[in-house]
Amino acid sequence: MTNTADNFEKKSSESIIWFTVLPPILHIFRFISSIILARILSPHDFGIMGIITVMIHYSNNISNxxxxxxxxxxxxxxxxxxxxxxxxxxGISTILFLLFYFLSPSIASYFNIYELETATQVFATMFLITALSDIPQAILQRELDYKFLALIEAVNVFLSIIISLVLALNGFGYWSIIIATIASNFVAMLLMIIKAKIRPHISIKHQYLKDLMSFGVWDFIWGQSKIIGDHIDKLIIGKYLGSEQLGYYDKAASIAQMPNDQIAKRVAMVSFSTFSRCRHEISELKKHFSKAFSICAFLNTPLYIGLFLVAEDFTLLILGEKWTPMIPVFKIFSLSFLIMAINEPISALNRAAGKLKIQTISRIILLIVLITNLIYFADQGTLTLSYIILYFNFASLISSFIILQTVINLAPSTSIKLLLPPTLSVTVMYLGITAYLQFYNTSGDWFSFILSITIGATIYTACFFLIPFSEWNFLRANALNKLQGKFS
Structure with missing residues (x-):
């Protein structure tokens, strides 16, 4: 029994390492690619992709x-x-594919962007690719084989980068992103099918579908509310403010959400599998949750506060002056996605431990308030809408934390202790960077930008190793062991 538990914990830890270390490294290449694309393509191109991606991504999640x-x-x-x-x-994916294919003229007319018609018809093939990917991916996640999933993502990322850049340089515009996305996901689908060795049959037995639906219905509603909350703002901006304003807004959001997508959501995904396996053992739940929460806070806090501090230089130096209007929104999103990142492991535990229904209902109530405010204040511009998103994410965090208390009865003092190390360390980092920028009064050049990042990273790393926070002991131990192994 002990060996089984040890093997489970080892596989869980290994999964978190593979799924949160390799993909962010890959994401550096994806990020560089997105910067190059931002210089090649226009805000109008990104506005078109912002609309079509939201529609397809949302509908794709309906299929399973x-x-x-x-x-x-x-x-x-x-x-x-x-x-x-x-x-x-x-079955559902085929229906959605046909629906979007035949409704594409109406979609283009609604947004008054004629390019959307053909783009939607082609990109709708992602429904079919995702449908064939879902089963092998679920099996690999269930078996905690996140190492292979991370390697698959590496293939996906590099294929997407190569294809999109080649096509963009040859004048394909937004088509470079559409073609690259379809091609790279198709290859990833084939590799997952081969690895999982799953050969499903055309057969539905009601009882087995009912077994899955008993959990799946509420998870589906939760997923839809999550996607709507994450993307409804873009549809509203596309409708009321046009594709150019959406392009600025979408670029700010897409860059700001990278740490959340590549770290917090991945930790939460692995943790959901882990929490599901030990959901009846409260002590085990507390232990795994504390680790997952600490990892998210430790990694995301300095990244987002750093983005907030260097937002202006980051935008002007990396993206170019044509993206200047996105800077205020970018700063707000840096704080907004930090809150979302902290909430990821909390909501993952609530769902895995059987609190999915109440988690979903609270989310829907907040979502109704969000949509009402977004529509009402749409004419106030993208900055006002970004503040609304910030308040929504904060309210979601409070709601999830309250539900968490019914699962593992986490004392408020314990929660504060888990957040204290990154909060104090990032405060020291913030003061250090701010002092440098004010004392030397330099900004807008590459030297100042790189030095600001270096100072921040150095200060935060020093706090990590020198300040004896007990909540970081397991992280420090792992880091020191790896360093000793590397230099011994």
Whole structure:
């Protein structure tokens, strides 16, 4: 029993390392690619992709109806569960593909952007690719094989970068992103199918589908509320403010959300699998949650506060002066996504531990308030809407934390202790960077920009190793062991 528990914890830790270390490294290349694309393509191109990506991404998540996480969470999984998942997924995805294909003229007319018609028809093939990817990906996640998933993502990222840059340089505009996305995801789909060795059959047995639906329905509703909350602002801006303003807004949001997507969401994804396996052991839940929460706070806090501090230089030096209007929104998003990142492991535990229904209901109530305010204040501009998103994410964090208390009864003092190390360390980092910028009164050049980042990273690293926060002991131990192994 002890060996099984040790193996489980080892595999869980290994999964977090692979799924949160390799992808962010890859994301550096993706980020560089996005900067190059931003210099080649126009804000109008990114506005078109912002609209079409939101529509397809949202609808794509309808196709599996929450069954992916139902497969991961189940204690026992039969082949008939896989068959039911496969048939249901393919059926819904095919319907969505046809729906978007034939409604594309109406979509283009609604946004008054004629390019959307053909772009939507082509990009709708992602429905079919995702449907075939969901089953092998769910199996690999269930088995905590995140190492392979990280390697698959590496293939996806590099293919996407190569194809998009080649096409963009040859004048394909937004088509360079569409073609690269479809091609890279298709290859990733094939590799996952081969690895998972799943051969589902065209067969649906009602009882097995019902087994998955019992969890999947609420997970589906939760997922839809999450996606709407993450993307509804872009649709509203595209409608009321036009593609150019959406281009600025979407670029600010897409850059700011990178640490959340590449760190916090990945930690939460692995943690959901881990929490699901030990959800009946409160002590184990507390232990794994404390680690996941500490990792998210430790990594995301300095990244987002750093982005906030260097937002202006970052935009002007890396993206170029044509992106200047996005700077105020970019700063607000840096704070907004920090709050979202801290909330990721909390909501993952709530859902895995059986509090999915109440988590979803609270999210829907907040979402109704969000949409009402976004529409009402749409004419106030993108900065006002970014503040509304900030308040929404903060309210979501408070709501998730209250629900968490019913799961593991985490004392407020414990929560403060988990947040104290990164908060104090990033405060010291903030003061150091601010003092440098004010004392030397330099900004707008590469030397100042790079030195600001170097100072911030050095200060935060020094705090990590020198200040004896007990909450960081496991992180320090791992870091020191790796350093000793490297130099011994």
């Amino acid at each position: 109806f929450g069954l992916t996480n139902a497969v991961i969470q189940r204690t026992k999984l039969a082949s008939h569960h896989i068959d039911a998942f496969f048939c249901f997924n393919i």
